[in-house]
Amino acid sequence: MPRNIAPGEKEWKTVGLHDWTSGFWPGILWYAYEYSKDESLKKEAKKFTKPLEVIANSSADDHDIGFQIYCSYGNAYRLTGDESYKTVILKAADTLATLFNPIVGTIHSWPRKKEFPHNTIIDNMMNLELLYWASKNGGSQRLYDIAEQHAETTMKTLVRPDFSSYHVGIYDTLDGHFIKGITHQGYADDSQWARGQAWGIYGFAVSHRETSRADFLETSKKLADVFLGRLSAEGVPYWDFDDPDIPQAPKDASAACIAACGMLELVTLLDDPKEKIKYKNAAIEMIQKLSSDDYLSRDQNPALLLHSTGHKPKGKEIDVPIIYADYYFMEALLRLKKLEE
Ligand code: GLY
Secondary structure, eight states: OEEEOOTTOOSOEEOOTTSTTTTHHHHHHHHHHHHHOOHHHHHHHHHHHGGGHHHHHSOOSSTTHHHHHIIIIIHHHHHHOOHHHHHHHHHHHHHHHTTEETTTTEEOSOTTOTTSSEEEEGGGGGGHHHHHHHHHTTSOHHHHHHHHHHHHHHHHHTBOTTSOBOSEEEEOTTTOOEEEEEOSSSSSTTSOBHHHHHHHHHHHHHHHHHHOOHHHHHHHHHHHHHHHHHSOTTSSOBSBTTOTTTTSSOBOHHHHHHHHHHHHHHHHHOOOHHHHHHHHHHHHHHHHHHTSTTTBOGGGSSSSBOOBOSBTTTTBSOSBOBHHHHHHHHHHHHHHHHHHO
16 A cells, blocks of 8 residues: 655555555545545545455554554445445454553553553544444444543543643553653654644544543644644644754644644534634645645645655654545545535
């Protein structure tokens, strides 16, 4: 599956099915089909969705099974109603649920990282939608309970008192207490990694939609307010809001795309017209900036967007096109179209 385009290259670099990003390419094809109703795109979307079945049926390597299956099979079922897709989604939800630790109250995001007894990352909020969906569509109530508990524990531990957020939480497996917050992909343990904050905005909005809990809605709004308060006038965030190299630091277009989707989800959940307009306009401003010549790849390469940053501390994917930026950009455009309609 396509993942990124290296500087100076013209083609997508591809990865295997077990890579955390493997669901985004089929998801992009489903979004393209949703917009165009072009049957040839549907055929491609089906072709690239099918092989991911192996992920649902493997034991869970980590929480990313949610991204891998919900973006591919989730969109496939939503757009076709084909029951064979539903079977795979339900299996994937049960697989993800095996990573839940009831003592801590969260899903173990990265079991392979053995240096920590139990870790949970803010990104994991995005994978609760798979569990909520499954519990409403033939899966067990336990999947809903796990998702709600995970969101609550994340809110109490990874969301800081000022509504910035830690990337990774480390927890004690004996009594479940939160040991500390650290970073993996951000600048520092106490800095604000832009994409992490964006995952939080979107993830807590979905958890409110599914549970009607006011504290999840409040958390999503406050995370969004911090994100918008730290966004430069330029409209797309630096990869980490606290990188001392700003304004020379790289941008992360993917964080803007994810935050825009989260804010457009918020718009559908809020009652207050002033709040609705605030988050809708903020999302539109980001989408407009991303749709300008500064960010669109056009004929430079086959991606939609330039300027995303995947893992700066490791020196990987810095200021390049990345597949999930394109996926959430398309999602944001479709969300906006539906809101306008
Ligand atoms: N979920 C991994 C990332 O945002 O890079």
